[in-house]
Amino acid sequence: xxxxxxxxxxxxxxxxxxxxxxxxxxxxxxxxxxxxxxxxxxxxxxxxxxxxxxxxxxxxxxxxxxxxxxxxxxxxxxxxxxxxxxxxxxxxxxxxxxxxxxxxxxxxxxxxxxxxxxxxxxxxxxxxxxxxxxxxxxxxxxxxxxxxxxxxxxxxxxxxxxxxxxxxxxxxxxxxxxxxxxxxxxxxxxxxxxxxxxxxxxxxxxxxxxxxxxxxxxxxxxxxxxxxxxxxxxxxxxxxxxxxxxxxxxxxxxxxxxxxxxxxxxxxxxxxxxxxxxxxxxxxxxxxxxxxxxxxxxxxxxxxxxxxxxxxxxxxxxxxxxxxxxxxxxxxxxxxxxxxxxxx
Amino acid sequence: xxxxxxxxxxxxxxxxxxxxxxxxxxxxxxxxxxxxxxxxxxxxxxxxxxxxxxxxxxxxxxxxxxxxxxxxxxxxxxxxxxxxxxxxxxxxxxxxxxxxxxxxxxxxxxxxxxxxxxxxxxxxxxxxxxxxxxxxxxxxxxxxxxxxxxxxxxxxxxxxxxxxxxxxxxxxxxxxxxxxxxxxxxxxxxxxxxxxxxxxxxxxxxxxxxxxxxxxxxxxxxxxxxxxxxxxxxxxxxxxxxxxxxxxxxxxxxxxxxxxxxxxxxxxxxxxxxxxxxxxxxxxxxxxxxxxxxxxxxxxxxxxxxxxxxxxxxxxxxxxxxxxxxxxxxxxxxxxxxxxxxxxxxxxxxxxxxxxxxxxxxxxxxxxxxxxxxxxxxxxxxxxxxxxxxxxxxxxxxxxxxxxxxxxx
Numbered sequence: 001x002x003x004x005x006x007x008x009x010x011x012x013x014x015x016x017x018x019x020x021x022x023x024x025x026x027x028x029x030x031x032x033x034x035x036x037x038x039x040x041x042x043x044x045x046x047x048x049x050x051x052x053x054x055x056x057x058x059x060x061x062x063x064x065x066x067x068x069x070x071x072x073x074x075x076x077x078x079x080x081x082x083x084x085x086x087x088x089x090x091x092x093x094x095x096x097x098x099x100x101x102x103x104x105x106x107x108x109x110x111x112x113x114x115x116x117x118x119x120x121x122x123x124x125x126x127x128x129x130x131x132x133x134x135x136x137x138x139x140x141x142x143x144x145x146x147x148x149x150x151x152x153x154x155x156x157x158x159x160x161x162x163x164x165x166x167x168x169x170x171x172x173x174x175x176x177x178x179x180x181x182x183x184x185x186x187x188x189x190x191x192x193x194x195x196x197x198x199x200x201x202x203x204x205x206x207x208x209x210x211x212x213x214x215x216x217x218x219x220x221x222x223x224x225x226x227x228x229x230x231x232x233x234x235x236x237x238x239x240x241x242x243x244x245x246x247x248x249x250x251x252x253x254x255x256x257x258x259x260x261x262x263x264x265x266x267x268x269x270x271x272x273x274x275x276x277x278x279x280x281x282x283x284x285x286x287x288x289x290x291x292x293x294x295x296x297x298x299x300x301x302x303x304x305x306x307x308x309x310x311x312x313x314x315x316x317x318x319x320x321x322x323x324x325x326x327x328x329x330x331x332x333x334x335x336x337x338x339x340x341x342x343x344x
Numbered sequence: 345x346x347x348x349x350x351x352x353x354x355x356x357x358x359x360x361x362x363x364x365x366x367x368x369x370x371x372x373x374x375x376x377x378x379x380x381x382x383x384x385x386x387x388x389x390x391x392x393x394x395x396x397x398x399x400x401x402x403x404x405x406x407x408x409x410x411x412x413x414x415x416x417x418x419x420x421x422x423x424x425x426x427x428x429x430x431x432x433x434x435x436x437x438x439x440x441x442x443x444x445x446x447x448x449x450x451x452x453x454x455x456x457x458x459x460x461x462x463x464x465x466x467x468x469x470x471x472x473x474x475x476x477x478x479x480x481x482x483x484x485x486x487x488x489x490x491x492x493x494x495x496x497x498x499x500x501x502x503x504x505x506x507x508x509x510x511x512x513x514x515x516x517x518x519x520x521x522x523x524x525x526x527x528x529x530x531x532x533x534x535x536x537x538x539x540x541x542x543x544x545x546x547x548x549x550x551x552x553x554x555x556x557x558x559x560x561x562x563x564x565x566x567x568x569x570x571x572x573x574x575x576x577x578x579x580x581x582x583x584x585x586x587x588x589x590x591x592x593x594x595x596x597x598x599x600x601x602x603x604x605x606x607x608x609x610x611x612x613x614x615x616x617x618x619x620x621x622x623x624x625x626x627x628x629x630x631x632x633x634x635x636x637x638x639x640x641x642x643x644x645x646x647x648x649x650x651x652x653x654x655x656x657x658x659x660x661x662x663x664x665x666x667x668x669x670x671x672x673x674x675x676x677x678x679x680x681x682x683x684x685x686x687x688x689x690x691x692x693x694x695x696x697x698x699x700x701x702x703x704x705x706x707x708x709x710x711x712x713x714x715x716x717x718x719x720x721x722x723x724x725x726x727x728x729x730x731x732x733x734x735x736x737x738x739x740x741x742x743x744x745x746x747x748x749x750x751x752x753x
Contacts, residue, residue, distance in 0.1 A: 050692075
């Protein structure tokens, strides 16, 4: 029997399943240490807490404005925070703004499409040498969202591996998964990517993923919804124009680390939506070209599955040089063809 | 006065009342106008609490961690990565010998290893912040208290709730008679955890061995005993308790579930319990009075009023929270400022973890020569009472708490 430990954090449930002797004190102690890492990152990165980094940065920026130049509005950050912020900066640039933790869409139903933050992540100042960071005074608090989950899982896995744990599966809210090694006697952990639009029990799987020392991130617009233009849409919007993601049902990315797979799946969801919007459904080659171009968002040695609705049907496409990690792909239409080798 | 004026006035009064004792604590420590930031050494920097201390010290422009010390190599390396540019030491004596510019030392070693580090640092002329509980034996407590008395530097015991703005606010409510006569105190510390630290060395799991006397009464209870005695302004005279190992039969011998009843001179009793088997309702202290109840939970506090308690004007605008059939008025520390901004609700909780405020108080005392928020005598009494709880649990009988426990400082 494996050891299962769990924690409520980041607005969801984290579960760690660790192979080995479940009652052996070192394994449990390591598991609790890993949970403590997640809890601590939850406290530091949450935008809903007064004692988190996003609120502290907003206060520092406001104080700097009020003090009229006495302060530059930057704060000292921890090493882990700087690493995460730099990852976000690279991902923001690489995605052309499709991934943007500085973006904040209005939760106000009266102004559903308003984009409150005049700033983008490019406006966040990060001074690596001094480990300092600052945001513009007018910006909404940074929203690390899912990338915080992926990053927390990365640090948790690192602590487990350092302690000698060889096999485990960790997830945060089931949409962020990081695999350490493989189950005893198996080649990899097998994880199903479910169709969020299917309410069957169990829900239909869009694909199965084989994970070994790798991470899976699944981004989707389902979950919380809001009114926009007289209809219900998902909570995910393109940070660049506020347009809601409607056609892409799932963007799933497999990469080496949780944080990098999270930023890639978020950006891919948004970019794929724009690609589908721009291409005619009755021109499969053009649509395929546009979707394959999204592979540039992926980190090295990564793979992605994009499932989307077009012409009243569900389609899926595989991207990246390691697309073979996806199997049993539900692909009832013409786009279910693994793409050629693509360079990230 | 117009309705709008009255509303604004009452909001500001609410803020003023709530912030009476707090304004200074919420002001950030100013950066030094001249010279370098205070050089600080952290001993025991690689443990979990050491990591938290390094993280919070980062926030002070007026301080710089110049040296870190840990006996374990891997932990020391991690501490150096965290405190960029700090010198690394495995031996605290060597750190004190070589780092002559250190102004202050933060001690966060295992509790039963505090004494030598603290005494050496004080003798070397350093200001010392010592994590609480202050020590794990009466002899060590006496040694530390004596060294602190003789030192010309600041010594602060790390009972951080004394620096916590929400706890200070709630205390001002209690002291000013807001809940009238306190008739009962309840406190609990519940977590679901093995409390184990990864690693093969038994010394790492010092909290799980009875011989170290560092179990739940000392490591959890001392903090809550300190809050209760600070709030009530008096000390218990007797204690009885019970403990058992009910959940973690993994080779440890310290109980994982304990409870104690402490008698105060006026007949009030404090019931305290702690467990590592269940996390329900976490850590809190409850002060039950004839006109209301105050509940404190780390960075949150609530006032529950009895139906016949007088209503004050500011309560109309206070933030409230429902707990089953009770409704609590949320205690907000920096209410004056927030009320002026119309953001009273945003003030729930604190802008920093409690540890930050304790370190801030310490750095202020060092920089300004002010008395410590929590003295060696305070730390002595809290730990000594906790040790008496531990002893009462072990013996299974009621024990008196007398001058030996309270005046040895």
